[in-house]
Amino acid sequence: MPTTINRPAPDEYPDYYHGYMDLLPEGDVLFLMEKQTADLRHMFKNISDTRAEETYAEGKWTMKELLQHMIDSERIFGYRALCISRAEEASLPGWDENRYVNNSLANIRPLTNLLEEYELVKRSNMAMFKSFTAEMLSTEGIANGRRITVRGLVHVMAAHELHHMRILEERYLRRKS
Known part of the structure; x- marks a missing residue:
């Protein structure tokens, strides 16, 4: 198994992720993902459930919904x-992120419960990523009608998370409660 997952070439993921990928620092993506988990927990350390149910602007998600x-x-x-990675040939579906959030009932859940779920899902994915061979990481498939490699997906995940952590920091946590 590879000890690091090399950064993908720009043609290994859809164009609409390029902005996210530009946020990603060079280096070990698995280490970054582990750091993101700790950083997110720290960001929410002193946030109450009530505060996590607030938005920064009309029509925007709450912190719980963003999580x-x-x-x-x-x-x-x-x-x-x-x-x-398992050579699925079927095109994998997209999803409507707003519909998912609207149907999640995130705001009635305790923040501690959301954080626990986040960490469990993250740890599970990290274990899976560490099991991938170089060949698996290079495997290409179709998701949401676009071609992407497993390596591209892993990096997109880290970049997407970095994007949302920046939103949390800049738009939610820096404003006065």
């Missing part, structure tokens, strides 16, 4: 990585 979106994305991207 639920991160959980859902982690699961979906992980499922895609599993399917593609």
Whole structure:
């Protein structure tokens, strides 16, 4: 098994992820993902359930909803990585992130419960990624009508999470409670 997952070439993931990927620092993506888990836990350390149910602007998700979106994305991207690594030939479906959030009932869940679920899903995916061979990481499939490699998915996951952690920091946590 590879000890690191090399950064994918730009043609290994859809164009609409290029902006996210530009946020990703160079280096070991698995180490970054582990760090993101600790960083997210730290970000929510002093956030109450009431505060986590607030938005930064009209029509925007609450912090709980954003966290639920991160959980859902982690699961979906992980499922895609599993399917593609196993040479799935079927096109994997997309999803409507707003519909998922609206139907998640995230705001009635305790924040501690959401954080626990996030960490469990993340740890599960990390274990799976560490089991992939170089050949599996290079396997290409179709998700949401676009070609992507497993390596591309792993990096997109880290970049997507980085994007949302920045939103949490800049739009939710920096404003006055």
